[in-house]
Amino acid sequence: MKNKQHLIKIIIALVLVLGISLMQHTPSAIADVPLQADTSNVIHIDITYDPGTRTFSAGGFSAEELRQFGVPDLPENIWALLTVFDNLTLKIIGDEIQLMTNEQPLLSMAFDENARAFVYDMLNVYLQVGRVDRERAEKWLEQADFDITLRKSKELSDPLRIQLATLLQVKIDGNGALSVEGIPTGMGITPDIAALLQTANIENAKICWNKGAINGEVNGSILPQMTIYEDGVIVLDTALGLNLGDLGPIFESSFGAGIVYAEGAPVAGECLP
Secondary structure, eight states, X not given: OGGGHHHHHHHHHHHHHHHHHHHTSOOOOOOOOOOOTTOOEEEXXXXXXXXXXXXXXXXXXXXXXXXXXXXXXXXXXXXHHHHHOSEEEEEEETTEEEEEETTEEEEEEEOOXXXXXXXXXXXXXXXXXXXXXXXXXXXXXXXXXXXEEEEEOSSOOOOOEEEEOBOEXXXXXXXXXXXXXXXXXXXXXXXXXXXHHHHTTOOEXXXXXXXXXXXXXXXTEEOOXXXXXXXXXXXXXXXXXXXXXXXXXXXXXXXXXXEEETTOOOOOOBOOO
16 A cells, blocks of 8 residues: 555645646636547546545545545535535546536636646645656646546545556666656665666566556567456455455556666657557
């Protein structure tokens, strides 16, 4: 759980900063936002909240788990606003944002350069573990649709649904410390693994996961495709007591990473089905 802390904080922080900042704006002109035809990155985040107990969950993580990740409680004025609505849906599609409430349009606004700069600055203040790479963030947004749903419910939120073609940029420095998109994760590789990478002269790797199918490259050389089956992993999880939890969402997701070790060259390309 601790190893996931900083990466989950980034995701949850994005949701909270965008949601809270938008809900405090005055509604403006309403317009449907069309889906991008060339979208390659789609992320759906479900959030549930219970005004009675003042608890919420996000991406399948309970209130207790979110507190462990360092996610703060919502301000009083936000709880007062949430109490009024049964559900809110925030869509970030290209350079536009739409907010729906109880399945009816509430507001739409341009997610222009100034608005994005405000969000990046807020994230930098909140994260306190690194700064958002604005150039990388802009590239993600060019081909991304974000769908964030807030529902009044005592039930645990649905797990994250992720379909990403753009490679997550993962860096392992000479000391073994690992960062994702320039944000330190607090994780790192062991000296034994670092020695193995050095001995094998591994500079970079590209890994693509598509619902259990794994394609990869090491130093530009293509590796044989591998397929991992959910049922078999569940058997292994039970036998070894790994407590991996619900594996369904991961086996319904697609994503990839470009991994660079030490001074290796950056990894280009995408992960496509």
